[in-house]
Amino acid sequence: MHLVDSHCHLDNPRYVEDLDAVLARSYAAGVRTILTIGIGEGPAYMGNGLALARSATASTPAVYASAGIYPGNAHEATEADYARLEQLIQDPNCIAVGEIGLDYYHAESPAPEIQAACFVRQMRIAVAARKPILIHCRPNDGTPNFPGLDVWNNLFALIEEHWTPHDITGVMHCFSGTQAHADRSLANNFVLSFAGHTTFPKSKDLMAVAVSTPLDRILVETDAPYLAPIPHRGQRNEPAYTAYTASAIAAARGLTPQDFAQATTANFRRIFGVS
Template sequence: MLVDSHAHLDSSKYDDDREAMLARAFHAGVRTILSIGIGDGPETMQQASELALAYRGRTDVPVIYASAGIHPHEAQLADDAAFAKLDTLLQQPEVIACGEIGLDYYYDHSPREQQQSVFRTQMEIAAARKKPIIIHCRPSDRSTNAWDETLALIEEEWKPKGLGGILHCFTGEWEHARRALDCGFLISFAGNMTYPKAQPIRDVAAMAPLDGVLVETDAPFLAPTPNRGQRNEPAWVSLTAAKLGEVKNISPEEAALRTTQNFHRFFGIAVPAGE
């Protein structure tokens, strides 16, 4: 059985076949999905939680949990109303994390100082609601600047809270992963770890402790090999789990089991029947 620890189920790319997409995931052994609640910006960050509620109680699709957060791309849209909305969402039982939040210096859609300020504020809100955080981090070309600053902020502002989190779609260096693990984080690997030029990511996965890793799709983005270039979907998290198993010298089934256990242990939620 599998957990997709990071998917954008509310993406408009699924509007024509969302039900069928979730059924395919269930058929592929995916029993839990964390639906990331950033929407297209603060005005739609509630869509993930709405999906989780819409599919609650279904036994033919995965169990869906949600997060809520303001992506660094939209940091310039974060105002008092957006922060209040985030605080309200984090009080909902189906919303189990704050994210994805962090820094993105690759696109710089929002000024970097503003990204840092919004990141800090969201950590404060998440801490008040005792919810872990899901980190988005993308540095500028040929640099670790965003990773360095993200880990520094986590160590300074978040580690003392003892709530941990997830480094989503990890692309940093081992030192960044090690520091995050020391702060109580899990390291999540996406479909890009299957790409031919992703050996640095696989090297980190090989060094990371098996009880400290997750797998994800980041669907609809980053479809794993051999589906690269297509619209990604949660059913394909099995391909990333298989690559993780290869890197860790364990079977795909063991990789699926261990990452599933890690997710449910971290969030303190029950494993669905049949896992």
């Protein structure tokens, strides 16, 4: 079985002590390819993911990277950072720009107009390089942050103006929206990537979206070290746990884990142009 963890954060400090063991466990669990995200703790660290890229071995997965400026760090971005991003994504192991987008959840997130400007700038960089983008979209979930603003509507407005006309695909990372959000994402040439929280008991509506997503438009991810799936909820997540999320979605769709793994791997290879 060949699984892909389409989004994780191997540069997170929680892996400093045992990254080699984490990769070995991933391989043993059937994860043959990993996309690690290059956002770090701010724009100065967006090359950290690429520093971890490596070819597959007989006992460890291939690791690819992205690079981008996280919406929570949009206010830190400088012209030099955008120039460096343009440079980083020329590396063949840097296969996407992201994660980028909008975050209205955290009180410390920059003002919406600052986030939007950073997002648009990075979409333009990705368009010029013909690289897919990885979208972060988090609503306020009833918190008092960014009152009265609909993050999904704002996100789609920007995407439909600055991305969709260029006919390049992208990924809705850690998809947590409604069926309507899923439909609009798919209409804009995105695929949906589902993380470990899809397995949680209270995520029945999200699992229903995962079941209804066309088989050629779906990915799985861990977002490790966050969002560990059942049965490891609350623990440090790692790419090996992709297998739990994939198996849960496969079962809900009436597929074998092997067939679902084959489909999601084919999707990843098509989207990012890797073998």
